Structure formats: C-alpha cells, structure tokens
Amino acid sequence: MPTSLATAELEVRDTGILLRLDGTESSWIDLRDPAHLDFEYQQQMNAVVDALRPAPAPLRAVHLGGAACALARAWDALRPGSTQLAVEIDEVLARRVRQWFDLPRSPRLRIRVADAAQAAPGLRLGGWDVVVRDVFARGRVPASCRDEAFVGACRRALAPGGLYLANTACLPRAEAGADLAAVGRVFGGGALVIADAASARGRRPGNLVVVAGAEPFTPRQREEVDRAVRRLPLPARTWSVDDPALPRA
Template structure:
C-alpha cells in the first residue's frame, strides 16, 4: 500500500512479518515472541542498554523514527513499566502499524506524527532515559538528523546516566565519519562519552552495514566500557566496540563540516 512517503509491503517470514518501505527492510516483528529482535543493530542497542541499566528495569524511551516499532515493542515486554514515545514522520504508516501489529497502547507506547528534527528541538532537558535515533529517508539519514545541533539536543534530553543510541550506515565512510565527529563535538570534544558498536568489516568499509553509536554526557568508565564490550560479544552474531580514535573508524573528508 502507499503511505504518506513510501510504498509499504508486508512479507511473512519465519514466525513474523517483515515490513518493507520502498523495497528496503524496515522492521521485523515476531508474532509469537514480541521480545525477539531480528535486526542485528536492534540486538546491539538492546545489549548496550542492558549493560548500562540492567536486563529488566523500566525506562522512559524516545524513538526517533518509528516504522514498525519493533524495538519499542520488545522493550515493553522485557522492561515492564516502561513509557515510550515513537516519532514517525509518515502519518499513514504511523496509523497502519497499530492496525497491522499488536503494539502496546498509550501510555506504554505512544506514536506521534512529526519530523524528528523539529520534535528534538522542543525536548525538555533531562526528559528521557534513552533516545534512539533510527531515522532514514531513501536509505540515508537526513542531514538535519545528523547535525551537531540535533545531536546536542538529543544529549541534553537525557536523564543523568541516560544513553543516546544511533543507527547510522557505515558507508559512505566520509558521511559516517562526519557524524561521528559531530557527535564528539556535541560532547564538547570529550570522546570518553562515545562508543561505537559494529563488526570490523562494516567499520573498515569492506561492506555496507550499520554502526551503532553509543553516547552519553558522562564519560564511560573503564568498567562500563568492558561491560558493553562483553555484552555485544555475547550476541548471536558477535561484534565489538571501537573508540572514535581508533584508526579503523571512518573519518570525515578534509574540510567537511558537520
């Protein structure tokens, strides 16, 4: 069917339904097990949050980019008592996913129609335990959602110890590098509050994949960094953590600004 911005298709796969937008895989929802996360980057985000806040503690979570709300649906089950908000720019899609899928109702999960860049500018400081940015348009992240100003607003919206989880493509490498640099600048140049989760091939640009950028206003201690490392290495498809200073991490092109 045609939504406000794309053509949506539902495809039965294994025990769930795959949502495709303009032919690209957007969300997978397991109809038998709401806690199951099929996408690797969702598993990585979930593992990072578990390492930071425990396996089952409730959170106030803001999801920028809703689509099928697979991650929010899983956290509703694994973190009972959570209150979550998904921001989705596509009005028809935001309505249809509640028809297609057994999503939690408000106040457990609210879906707000809006542009993530505009919504972020109006967030209150210290409002959310976790902010997830998973905004895509035509396979890439809109420039307004990877700017230093946008990332700063996301960080300021976090509670003390809260975490920002970002899904960004590993290629083009210069664009990924520019976003990492913008996030470091949003942290006022203190890279100790930034960790990158990904497999080596994606980080080094040998294949297109996802980078999960993990950031918070407070520096990660050595112990916390190790906890995240252990958590992501235990995943079904294990990955590792990277420092933004690692030589393999993408860099912006010379002169490219954030």
Template sequence: MPDRTSRRPSGSHRGPTRPGRAAARTPWPTGPVAIPTGTVELERDPDDPDGVTVLVNGVPSSYLDVADPSRLVFEYMQQMAAVLERVGPPGSPLSVVHLGAAGCALARAIDAERPGSQQLAVELDTALPELVRGWFDLPRAPALRIRAGDAREQLARLADGSADVVVRDVFSGDTTPPHVRTREVAADVARVLRPGGVYLVNCADRPPLADARSEAATLADVFDDVAVVAEPGLLRGRGYGNVVLAATDDPELLASPALARAVRSLPAPARLLHGDEVVAFTGGAGVLRDPDDAQGRTP
C-alpha cells in the first residue's frame, strides 16, 4: 500500500501568504478516517496554526501550510524543489507527473511557484484523493488532476515525451514496492520525459543504504546523468532517512555548482553527489530488474 514517508519537518522559511489559500474547503476530521488502504489522519502543527501533517496509516506523508502553498517543510521535498528550480526557464510552467499523491504538497507548491503548470498525481487509494481535495484548497484540473490507480500501470498509459518532470514518492510502510524500482520502470519514465526532463525519486533507506545504491545504479543504467542528494550524516551511515535521486539526459542540470550550493543552503543542509561521487556511492551495486515471470508486480 503506497504512501509517503518523511523525515521530521525542518525549519523552512515561510513565503508570502497567498490570498484565498487559508481556509479548508470542508471541516477537518478530529481522528483517523477509514480509507480502502487503511486510515488517513490530520495532525495540526502545535507551533503553527496554518500547518498540518497528513498521516497515512500513521506515517507522516505530507505537510501542508494552508496559508502558503509554496512552503515545503519536509526536507526531501525541499531537496527536490532545489532541483526543480533548474528545470526550464525560471518560473515557466511545467508538466509534472507525481507517482504517489497523499496531500499533494509538492504539486501544490509547484502550482504556486510555476503558474500555468499542468500536473497529474497518481494515488493507489481510491478515496484519499477526494478527501484531500475536500480538506485543502488544491488546484483543480487541468492544473492538477488526481487519478486513482497503481503508479506503474498509470505511468505506462502516458504518452511519449509528455512530461518535464516525473516524481516517484511511492511507499508501502517505510519501503518502496519493488515493482516501481526496476530498470524497466526507469526506462518507461525516460520514455515519458521530454528532452531535458528530470526524474526525481524519494528513496527512504538506512545504513548501509543498499536500496539507494541499487536505485542509483539502476537509474545510471538508463539515464545519461544521475545525482544523489541527502543529509551528510545519512551518507556517512547514521540513522534512517530520505535519499533523493535525480536522473536526466541534460548534461548541465545536475552538474551545476549552483545546485550543489542550493542544497547546502537548505534549512537542513544536504550534500549533492555527482559524477565520480555517484559511481563511488553505487559501489558496484546491481541494476534492479523485473522478474521474468511477473514484470516486477507484487500481488
């Protein structure tokens, strides 16, 4: 059952409040709400009356600031946003596919920062998207379409060269389902991306980061360039956390010194690995592939 996992919220700076975003559309529940894949719950931020965390089956899956849609609090989303800032001309609309939706925090921020963007969010749970639309002032179609279904199956239906960005944020508990981690999926993402597009992956892992290393090796087998972004302590083998992987055919996007400086300057400073550093990070890890008899799908 996919959902997002996140590290603690970090102290991001609040942007300007945007009129018309402050009120929820329907009253928020005071406890867990049953959904087909388990439960969803809203947890108010005790330090910020405008902040709320969406928990899916007890796991923090999104943090939303109802007064400022551009504000991202989870550290891995801030890292993704630093990469996104370098896709296309500054402020230009993007076509974005989100594999994994939850509270649509990143999609909401992109809509605020890149007016005119068209986004598709895919969520396995059939009830969660409409609940989230009711609780929060999410953009409407065509700015943001939310589709219920399996991430891999929905990806296969998308047209060639139809997206600037694909974001994978799919989890079952605290791990990513195997059927969305393989080379075959990465190749399908590459098919969907336009030239210069980027694939962003949220990989939650713990030492020795075997999953992240295998995923980086898998992306490097498909894409021309790959970068790894994470907190320095996690890269040194301390604790459990999120590793962001970025893959593209653009030779300049991830090699930019400005990107490395941007991730170092985040509220929770991160490190960007690129080039030979990524080769060292993968350490000979094998490429993940579909089982021949199951196309990588789990029951």
C-alpha cells in the first residue's frame, strides 16, 4: 500500500508483524509482547540504555525516524512513566502505524510529522535523556542526518547524563566513515561503536550502532556497555569511534 514516500508491506511473521518499506525491512512489532525487540541494532540500543540508565527508570526519549516505533513501544512497556517523541517524515505512514499497531498514546508517545534534519535543531535544549537517530532513505542515512550540524543539534538536546544512539549502515564505507567522523568531532574520541567484527570491518553488510554521551564515558561505563552487548543473543562488541578497523571518511 502506498504511503507518502514509499510502498509499505505488512507480513505476519511468528508472533508479530514485519513492516517493509520499498521492500526493505523497516520494523517488527510483536503483537503479544511489546517489550520484545527483534532487530539486532534495537536490542543493542536497549542493552546500552539498560547498562547506563537501568530499567524501570522512565526515559525522556526522542526518536528521529519513527517507522513503526518498535523501540519506543518497548521502552514504554519496560519503563512506565516514559515520555517519548517520534519524528517521522512520512505523513501517511505516521498515521497508519497508529491504526495498525497498539502504540502508546500521547503524552506517552507523540508522533510528529517532520524531516528529522529540520526537527533536530528545534529539540528542547537539555530536555532529553536519549536521542535516537534511525533515519534511512533507500537504505542509506541521508547526508543531512549525519553531518556535524545535525549531530551537534542532537548533543545540545541531551540532558546531563544523556545518550545519543545512532543506527548507521557499515556500507558504503565512506558514508559510514563520515558519520563516525562527525560524531567524533562533536562528542570526542570517547564515543563508542557497537558491531560484530565482520560488519565493523565491512566484510558483510550490517548495522553499526554509535553510542555517545553528554559527558565522556568512564572506563567503568565503557566496560558495562561492552559486557551488556556481549550478552545479547547475537553477541557484538564495542569499538572506539576512532578505531582503525572501522570505516574512515
């Protein structure tokens, strides 16, 4: 079925519904268990937040890129009292996911129709515990959502102790490298990347999850994050954002 910017398909899979946009897997919603996250990168993001801001503490979270809002739905279930905002550029998709899925209602989860690159500078300064960037167009992160201006706007939106989490593709290597370089310039070399070795080195397509803090991570925090992602069903590890094995700009 057409949305504003893509063609959406819904497929029943196991206990949930898989949403594809233009043939690309975009979101998976478990109809029985809202806390269940199927996509590896979302499991990794949740593990990071659990390690540094343990559940069930509520979150103030903004999701730049909404799709079916699977991560926001899970955090609402796991962290009662959370208030979240999803920014989705596709107006029809934003309306339909409310119809298709049991998403939390406002003010627990608000969905704003806007371009993430334009919305980021307007986010409430210091108002968010977590800023998630999960923006893709035809399988790539738009250049406007991975430059220094965008990352800087996300950092300014973080409250003390806040976390910036970004999902990026490991290929093309130059684009991924530019993304990581922008994070390094804004947050410093203390930022982390979560990935398995094959994806980190570009030997197979996969996701890289970038993790940065409003303040530099302590050695103990870095160790806690690494331990958390190694315990996942499909283990990953942490890398420093400037590790030479990672993509370079």
